[in-house]
Amino acid sequence: MPAVGVALLLNLVTAGDDSLAWSTERLIATLVGGALLAGIGIAAATPVLADAGAVGLLRTRRVSAVLAARGIQAEPLATTRLVAGLAVALYLVLGGSAVLLAFETTPQYRSALQALGEGPQRLAVGGGDWEEYAAVTLEPAELQEVENALAAVPGVLMVTPIYELQLVGCDEYEPRCHPQFFVGTCDELGQVMVVSGCSDDRPGFITAVNPSNPNEFWEPERLPGDPDITVTVTGGGDLTLHLGPDLTQDVAATEERWVYQNQDAVFVPEHLVEATGVGAHSLQVVAVGGTEIRDQITATLPDGTFLYPSFNDSEVDSVARVRLVIYTLSAMAIGTALLGLALTTIDHARERRQVVARQLAVGMPARTLYSGLLLQALIPLVAALALATGLGWLAVQAWAAASGWPPLANAQTVGLVGTTTALGGLLVALATVPAARTRLTATLLRRE
Template structure:
């Protein structure tokens, strides 16, 4: 018989033992299949994530107008569109106002017709929000009738909040009116900018750190039932099987369990895929149809998992002598050696250290070198933990009975206890390293906006119109309960001659109270005018930008105007700078802008500003009141949907960094589910293996509380050592990764303690869930056997 035939025969016999070994056999196979299946499901999801993200980008580009043709004049196929994004509580809502200029105006993806004037087309998620009790205030803002629900082709994800509002008053004043676009089609074909080297390094690290626990869990799952399996193999030796044959039979059992795991994993993936549409993290969601793994990646998983199961089983049996009269594993094992266990993390560090200090200035990192170094460091945890646990329990003695029972059990099988927590230790180490790395580079991707939310929570920005309308809007906002102050400022351009060719003069008009937001005024009464200097510390001659003196004659409005005056398009008006205009130091307004030019109070200001004035209202609120900001936004939207109400924030994060961090949240959530599920299955398998031992102890009078505490200690000791080792390795890996990004190494202790606490919390939850089956196993009738 050839070697291949011998392998096929023995693997087939092992598969028959897995499925035909009675209740014990198929329960063991099922547990193995569930453990492997959870890992396979997450692997399939991971392989599908790049395609899902690409599909999101494609649908977002399909409805974009950034690269669309924009004619200057209306036509039968033109559409006016402008962005009117909204914020509701902590949710961002994307919105557009539309008006067709011809019968063949293009339709946004996902719509069958354009909404009529005042009518809304909303995404399913926004429709549900509007109908819910949580969306009561939003219904006041988006009060128009909902005529259509946006279809999937027009959405980047099922949880997206998006609306289109039909308008009959939307207009584009000319080519220089950048608020409104005139387009003939939807679609954005500009190549997407790639991630910089550090962000790409983040992506690689995220995938490696999140998938390593999966591999560890799969390797653990295929070794379920190891002790019972070895006793069966000893029986096979008694009837004539040689040592190589029994190892191949054991590999066949593991192969059968892994194949069951592949089937269950495909089922878990299908269930998870069907549920993913209802999950939204940080307002990011994925359509189930987009979660479609590449065929070659799915085939790789289908081949790699069974092959790994066979390899892990043969590796586990390398030091086990299976003889006809028993398994020599039950003898006192040799002490584990430390030297070769340190080689893996040392080689990993050796691969990563040469990349230190590169940052974004030296091109992309070698992904294989980075992945190899991180994998070796994380795998180092799985080989160091058994040695650490053996040394700890080897020196432990004394204590209560529950502690002694637990220590004795760990002394007998410290390797099995370490395998139970290897996965969670690797997951925590990877999470700690990633959190340190993200915290270290966050400063490069988080920019200060210069805005001051303490001075104004919202800045309302209006283009065009008249001062009277501005004052009316400010009054309506100020009347909202909880609004403590609404300060209107109007800005326009002035020039000494027409058309303006030199630097223009900025003019800001407002009450003395309002002008105090942009300048330091020692005194002010209505009728005054001021000339801004560079800063509060500058002297009267420190002017900046275009400037003017008292008595200068200026043109106000469209100072680059070159046309002929008409009733609809009058020429810019003339205005004389009042006598007594004095210099005052400027200060940044709440949005961080430092203004130049003239400050003018209302009675001294020009009477006609035309349609070229920009107006802002700075709104302060008492945030202790409920929904004050949203009531203010409702007042703004009711006045004019095109008016922008910008929430002021001190910092803004780069989109690429935010996307990678969101992906980390998705992956971390999935890994946590896997950790909990696999740990629970592992716990049940270990309890099932010790059923007769627990029943014997109860039959001899051992209290259940003592046994329960002993099981708790058996879990707590390896977990504590594993989390300690994971924290140390995670901090070390995080330090190396941070230095690779050319950032100063800083231990983010809140993240270290937080991730360690999450790992401990998952273990505590699994332990509590395993108590009911433990109590059922601790009964004397567990001694019955077939």
């Protein structure tokens, strides 16, 4: 049964991105069937692995190893099933960790975490509150006042006005008729994307190359009329632009800095728009990370201007709640399984005190005897937890392949969960030694 589950999961892992072309029914059957059979296989294979470990101990011919092997072979099946239960709990917890990692690898969470951490972060400042966004225009004099105020704030890396530009004479229902324009300088453009071929003397279309994930790559569409286009500047008149040689955005490098690919498709030197004499509805600010810089910006802004909220901050709180739920359930699952195993193992050790007393009475060294008891408890645990950790990691990789996510559970996560469970199992095994310790008395040596 474990072999069938492993084969199904390996089929998904080896297929990789090709599995995304499978039918939904095939994907679900392969993933759910493989994961379910692997979980059942852990429970079914644990007694078999324990017996195999006992055979290996017998071959060493060491006294403590032979005692442990005979103890495993005589162990009630119910005790071994509890070990299997702990292994299945570990398997499920690894699945829960993958769910958490799925949340933690979303671009919106990574972007929010970056903004609240080391940065950089993008902010917007405008002349009205959020409900009035884009409805209030900052006149050129006001723009200069706000820019001067922001430039004095330590940690502000860039400030540039945001103008509303729209293509003239283009079908409003055609997507390529609504490109994003970046108005500024080449240095300012370099703050929001990794770009080459930029010149402050001429506008240009921004192409995109080197995507980190071709499946999520956005490629800007050429503009109607390129290279000669006419745009309307909101609040002003028309502006005719002759697009020069293309600029090129390195998407992978931009995503490394900003998480997302930049969506700006046309670069327009700021002096060309300033010449129209119109104002901007807001300013784009690039700053270091953290909330402290936001407070400093808010305190510095002139009256009548506002720092607009960052919508993705809530992603950090949302993931923190998911993390709390998953950690709590994982601790409950592992803790309950360990407690049940500990109580059963200790009770069984106490029931064997008479056997232990007789072995001590005939001259068996206490160290040899207690080493055997410890090995007897550890061998099934080690075998079951190793199996659960391996199959859990495989199931997570299969899920990542089926969903198109990046690899979700890294070696550090798997190692941490597996090691924590193994340490708990070790403590349970060590608890059997004091439970089996006894003082020789006539009552223990008497045989009815």
